[in-house]
Amino acid sequence: MLLPFDYVRARSREEAVDLALRAGAGGRFLAGGTDLLVRIHDRQLRPKMVIDLKGIEGMQAINCCDGEGLVVGAATPLNRLIRDEVVRSKYGLLAEAAHTVGSMQIRNRASLGGNISNASPAADTAPALLLYEAEILTWGPCGVRKIPVGEFFKGPGATALGEGEFVFKVRLPILKERSFGAYLKLGRTSAVDLAIVSVAALALEGGEVRLALGAVAPTPIRVKEAEAILRNRKDKEAIREAAVATRRLAAPISDIRASREYRLEMTEVLTARAIEQALAGLAARAR
Amino acid sequence: MIHNIRVKVNGEWVEACVPSHRRLLDFLREDLDLIGAKEGCGGGECGACTVLVNGEPINACLMLAVEADGADVLTVEGLGYADHLDPVQEAFVENSALQCGYCIPGMIMSAKALLVRNPSPTREEVVEAISGNLCRCTGYARIVDAIMQAAQVARAAESSKVGGE
Ligand SMILES: Cc1cc2nc3c(=O)[nH]c(=O)nc-3n(C[C@H](O)[C@H](O)[C@H](O)COP(=O)(O)OP(=O)(O)OC[C@H]3O[C@@H](n4cnc5c(N)ncnc54)[C@H](O)[C@@H]3O)c2cc1C
Ligand code: FES
Ligand code: FES
Numbered sequence: 177m178l179l180p181f182d183y184v185r186a187r188s189r190e191e192a193v194d195l196a197l198r199a200g201a202g203g204r205f206l207a208g209g210t211d212l213l214v215r216i217h218d219r220q221l222r223p224k225m226v227i228d229l230k231g232i233e234g235m236q237a238i239n240c241c242d243g244e245g246l247v248v249g250a251a252t253p254l255n256r257l258i259r260d261e262v263v264r265s266k267y268g269l270l271a272e273a274a275h276t277v278g279s280m281q282i283r284n285r286a287s288l289g290g291n292i293s294n295a296s297p298a299a300d301t302a303p304a305l306l307l308y309e310a311e312i313l314t315w316g317p318c319g320v321r322k323i324p325v326g327e328f329f330k331g332p333g334a335t336a337l338g339e340g341e342f343v344f345k346v347r348l349p350i351l352k353e354r355s356f357g358a359y360l361k362l363g364r365t366s367a368v369d370l371a372i373v374s375v376a377a378l379a380l381e382g383g384e385v386r387l388a389l390g391a392v393a394p395t396p397i398r399v400k401e402a403e404a405i406l407r408n409r410k411d412k413e414a415i416r417e418a419a420v421a422t423r424r425l426a427a428p429i430s431d432i433r434a435s436r437e438y439r440l441e442m443t444e445v446l447t448a449r450a451i452e453q454a455l456a457g458l459a460a461r462a463r
Numbered sequence: 464m465i466h467n468i469r470v471k472v473n474g475e476w477v478e479a480c481v482p483s484h485r486r487l488l489d490f491l492r493e494d495l496d497l498i499g500a501k502e503g504c505g506g507g508e509c510g511a512c513t514v515l516v517n518g519e520p521i522n523a524c525l526m527l528a529v530e531a532d533g534a535d536v537l538t539v540e541g542l543g544y545a546d547h548l549d550p551v552q553e554a555f556v557e558n559s560a561l562q563c564g565y566c567i568p569g570m571i572m573s574a575k576a577l578l579v580r581n582p583s584p585t586r587e588e589v590v591e592a593i594s595g596n597l598c599r600c601t602g603y604a605r606i607v608d609a610i611m612q613a614a615q616v617a618r619a620a621e622s623s624k625v626g627g628e
Contacts, residue, residue: 182483
């Protein structure tokens with residue numbers, strides 16, 4: 177049983193914004209509901225109005241490769257993303273990361289937009305979006321805004337979204353070079369658990385290696401200082417140095433899942449592993 | 464707020480009035496008396512409430528009834544009945560893949576969805592498909608055996624159908 181609220185399925189972007197502005201603090205957007213309905217059930221949230229975004233045109237569409245890169249409607253369920261051929265072949269790291277979310281049932285409902293709008297430091301799709309340098313397309317009272325994903329997360333549970341504004345699409349720019357990514361997520365169990373630490377690495381053919389972390393800072397973070405170490409060297413020593421640098425850039429807390437010390441240690445270990453896997457995958461692809 | 468919805472439940476269209484906050488799980492269990500899907504955690508963790516919506520397994524505790532308007536919902540009751548079980552149900556019986564049974568309707572719906580999508584799963588794929596279904600009794604081994612056997616039986620039936628034509 178849930179406490180009562182009103183549900184409205186918005187038919188357009190404009191209507192969603194209108195409803196949200198009118199509902200004010202009592203309004204909540206709904207996509208897959210795998211986070212919102214849990215919070216309502218647990219009585220952490222008591223919204224007066226739940227505004228369903230799934231009926232808005234384009235909210236569940238995946239489009240690719242007409243010069244824009246990959247454009248994903250924010251309410252697209254993760255399983256649809258994971259099964260999409262283009263996503264798998266060109267943006268494999270995103271598919272891999274999305275695949276680690278919850279369970280089959282959760283992924284059939286959980287959306288990409290909901291995953292980032294939660295702004296959980298452990299949101300599994302966030303490190304991949306950081307590495308693909310995604311752009312978050314929002315719709316609000318003043319129309320469209322384009323926010324680089326690096327500026328979208330403001331802290332645990334906080335985003336750059338303003339009043340009445342929602343995520344409409346997520347755009348991943350075209351990657352001209354061949355690439356290979358690795359996403360390593362450490363949870364207490366191998367499924368249906370949030371990350372204690374997660375590390376994403378994306379190796380590009382031109383020599384760049386990109387690195388991002390989840391669950392070890394107030395937001396998911398990209399660690400460019402560690403990336404710089406790998407710019408011209410990719411030997412064992414460089415990988416170790418990058419892993420140590422990554423550990424320095426992490427700022428985890430202790431909580432019920434793990435202590436700060438354990439998180440730091442695992443950040444270093446998983447970073448080295450993720451870099452190695454990404455480089456090995458890229459080398460195999462080039463062959 | 465009250466919504467008039469039409470949902471196809473186990474092959475039959477049902478029309479009903481539901482309040483906004485009614486979960487699909489409560490709609491099925493209390494309004495339609497389909498008590499196969501269970502409430503374990505109410506929070507997406509246990510899978511006891513798993514039903515198929517448009518062929519995909521979902522947690523009925525995390526979906527509103529009004530969101531199912533126009534959808535095709537399949538519960539364990541729609542899969543088979545006592546003297547006409549689905550091969551998945553039969554395989555669970557044959558393998559004694561249950562003890563208290565609380566998790567089983569959800570488990571079977573996850574298994575069914577897997578086999579429709581992938582008629583020849585590996586053991587790993589079976590484990591992955593049911594990773595959102597907790598069982599506190601069986602230790603899972605027999606459940607996985609049962610699903611592997613159901614897959615085999617379904618494949619054999621399919622190939623004999625093709626061969627016989
Ligand atoms: C059992 C379980 C396991 C989970 N495991 C994981 C996991 O492993 N990794 C992980 O990252 N997450 C996990 N989650 C959390 C959650 O499922 C995901 O974050 C999911 O992607 C949320 O998407 P949703 O569409 O269901 O969001 P919803 O519940 O619909 O919404 C989540 C929040 O974002 C807002 N919102 C939704 N869409 C938009 C939008 N387009 N614009 C603006 N605001 C919006 C809502 O108002 C709400 O506050 C788990 C949840 C459960 C219940
Ligand atoms: S009752 Fe729905 S997942 Fe536990
Ligand atoms: S048989 Fe008891 S929970 Fe699975």
